[in-house]
Amino acid sequence: MKYLLLCILFCGFGMNAQVVNKTDSNRVKPQDTLVIDSGRKDSLQIFKPTIYDYQYHTQFSEKKIFDTVFTHDKTFIFSQYNNRDNFGRIQFANIGSGFNPLVFEVNTEQNLSLLPTNKSFNILGINDVKYYDVKTPTAAFIYHNSVSSGAELQSTYTQNIGKNFNFAVEYLGLRSLGMYQNALASNNNVIFSGHYISKNNKYEAFAHFLHQNVNNQENGGIADTDLFLSGNSNFDNRLNIPVNLNSSDSRFGYRRYYFSQQFRPFATEKFPFKIRHTIFHQGNKYYYNQQSPEPYYFDEASDLIDYPLSSKKYSKNLSNTVSVLFDKENFKLDAGVRHQLIKLGIGAALPSSLNIPQEISENRIGAVGNLQIKLWDKIALNSNLEFSNGNEFGTFLRSQNLMKFEPVEGYFVNAKVNFQSASPTFNLLMNPSVYRQFNYYFDNPNNETITEIGGDINLKWFQSKAFANYFRIDNYTYLDSAAKPQQSGSGLNISQIGGEATFSYGNFHLNPKVLFQSAIGNKDLLPMPNFVGRANLFWQGKAFKKAAEIQAGIKIYYFTKFASREYFPVLNEFILPNANSQSIGGQPIADVYFNMKVKRMFFFIEAQHLNTTFMQNKSFTAPNYPIYDFRLNLGIVWYLFS
Secondary structure (H helix, E strand, O other), X not given: OHHHHHHHHHHHHHOOOOOOXXXXXXXXXXXXXXXXXXXXXXXXXXXXXXXXHEEEEOOOOOOEEOOOOOOOOHHHHOOOOOOOOOOOEEEOOOOXXXXXXXXXXXXXXXXXXXXXXXXXXXXXXXXXXXXXXXXXXXXXXXXXXXXXXXXEEEEEXXXXXXXXXXXXXXXXXXXXXXXXXXXXXXXXXXXXXXXXXOOOOOEEEEEEEEEEEEEXXXXXXXXXXXXXXXXXXXXXXXXXOOEOOOOEEEEEEEEEEEEEEEEOOOOOOOOOEEEEEEEEEEEEEEEEEEOOOOHHHOOOHHHEOOOOOOEXXXXXXXXXXXXXXXXXXXXXXXXXXXXXXXXEEEOOOOOHHHOOOOEEXXXXXXXXXXXXXXXXXXXXXXXXXXXXXXXXXEEEEEEEEEEEEEEEOOEEEEEEEEXXXXXXXXXXXXXXXXXXXXXXXXXXXXXXXXXXXXXXXXXXXXXXXXXXXXXXXXXXEEEOOOOOEEEOOOOEEEEEEEEEOOEEEOOEEEEEEEEEEEEEOOXXXXXXXXXXXXXXEEEEEEEOOOOEEEEEEEEEEEEOOEOOOEEEOOOOEEEOOOOOOOOEOOOOEEEEEEEEEEOOEEEEEEEEOHHHHOOOOOOEEEOOEEOOOOEEEEEEEEEEXX
C-alpha cells in the first residue's frame, strides 16, 4: 500500500494542472457591503450585507470571513467529530473516545497543566476561541451521527449589538454508545464570548468563559483478541466480545475565565502605544471512577490500598499579565510581566507511607514578549518569548519564532525555530489510585526540553506544499510498560519530511499527502510508523441546474505497521508496549463519500472503512483496541445569515 500511494503521487504529475479554490478564500476585502441608493436627495440608503460582512478572528489574529467555499479539505474536517483534519492520528472505535497519535507534535496546552493526552483532541486553548463581527444575527450548526446510538451537535449563535460590541454563544454536545461493551462517550463544550471596541478605537476588550467535559466509559480493550481476529460470525456483533474493564469511566473537566483589555492613552499618530492587561483562571479536573476494583488490574487484596474507588486530581492556574505594546502597522512590540498562582493536587489524601503530597502550589514570576515585523510586504517575522520561574515546578522557557517569505505572490516559504523547556505534563508528576502500583509522585524531575526546526514551501503549481521538521528532545518523559513515569538520560531525535499536492483533470481531482518520519536514538521510547499517507481521488462539479455542487470520491488512509504504545485508561495516556502487545497498521482504511453543497448548507455522507465489507477487519487503533468497522457517517454543516 505504501508503494501504491507513492505511485499515485508521482503519476499525478503527468496530469494537467487546475487549481481547486482553496487559497485565502476567507480573506477580508476592503469593500464589504453593498449600498443601494435611489439617487434622490436625502433618500434612505439600504445596506445589503455580503459574505464579507460576516467575520471572525482570535484575539491575536487577522479577521477572516466565514468559509463557505466547497473545497476538498472540508471532507477531512467535517467528517470528524472534533471538526479537525486528523491526519497523523488514528481514531478509536467510538467517536469521542480520542485518537492514538501517529506523528510527534508539541501540545502547548499541556504546559504547567493537567491535560491527559487522550482527552486533548477536542480541547480549546485561549488562542482557539473565536470572536465575531457580523452585520446581522448569525447561526451555524454542525451535526454528526454517532456509533450505534446518539448524535453530536455543535451550534453557534453570534450577534452584534451596535457597531462596537459582539457576543457569541457556542455549544457542543456529543453522546455515542459505541459498538463494544462499556464504550459510551459523552462530551459537551459551552463557550460564552464577547468583544468590545470603543467608538474612538482607544479601548478594546476580549472576554470568554469556557467549560468543557470529556467523559468516557473505559473498557480497557477486548479481553481476547483471537475472538476479533477469528472471523467467527458469532462475534460480528461486537457486543459479544468480552472486554477487560466493566465498571470504569474517566472524566475530564476544563474551565476557563478569561478577560483581556487594552487602552491607547495617546493619539496614534504621535505615540503608538497601548497598555494591555490580561487575567484568566483556568482549572482542570480529572476523575477515574469504578464501581468496584477491576480484577484486570490486581491479583491479590494486598495490591489494593485504602483509598476511594473514585480518584481525583486537579490543577489550577491564576494568571495576571500587564504589558506595554508599541503598535505600528509594520512593527509591533509587546513586552510585559506575569504573575501566576499554580496548584496541583489530589482529591483525598493518600496514606502517609506513600509520601505523596495532597497539594503542591507556588507563585511564579515571569516575563512575556512578542515581536512582529513586516518588510516590503514580502517578509513577516513573528517571535514570542515566555519565561517564568517557581520553587516547585522550576523554570519555564518558551521561544517561538516564525518567518514567512513571499518572493512572488502566491508562493510562500515558512521557516520556524522553536524552543521549549518545561516541567513534564502534570499528569505524569502525580497520581492517586486504589491500586497500589499506580500511585506515584515524580519529585524534582528535570525539565523536558524540545528544540524544533522546520519549515515548508507552498507553491501555486498543483497547489503543492513540501515540509520538513526536526525535533530534539532532552530529558524525554514517558510512561514505561508498568505505567510509571521515567526520563531518558539521552536525547531523542525525530525527523519528518512530507508533502501535499492537488492535481486536476477536468472535474477529476487527486489530493495525496505523505509523511515520512524516523527517530534516531531511543526510538524504542517513542514508537512511531515510518510512513503515514493519504490519497483523496474525487469528482467535483455542479448539478441540478447548477443549484448544487457535488463532491464524490474515495479516500485511502494508510500507515506502516509498528509496535504501538498501549492505551492506559487509568491515566488516559499511552505507555510503552510489552513483549506480547500487538503491532498496529499495515492495512488501508478506505472511505467512499458523497458530499453536496446547496447554498450555505453542506451535506456529508461517508461509508467509512468500506473495505471491511469484503475483507476481514484485522486492524487495531492500539493494542487490544480494534479499529472501527464499516459505518455510515452522516454530517450536516449549515450557516444561517439572517
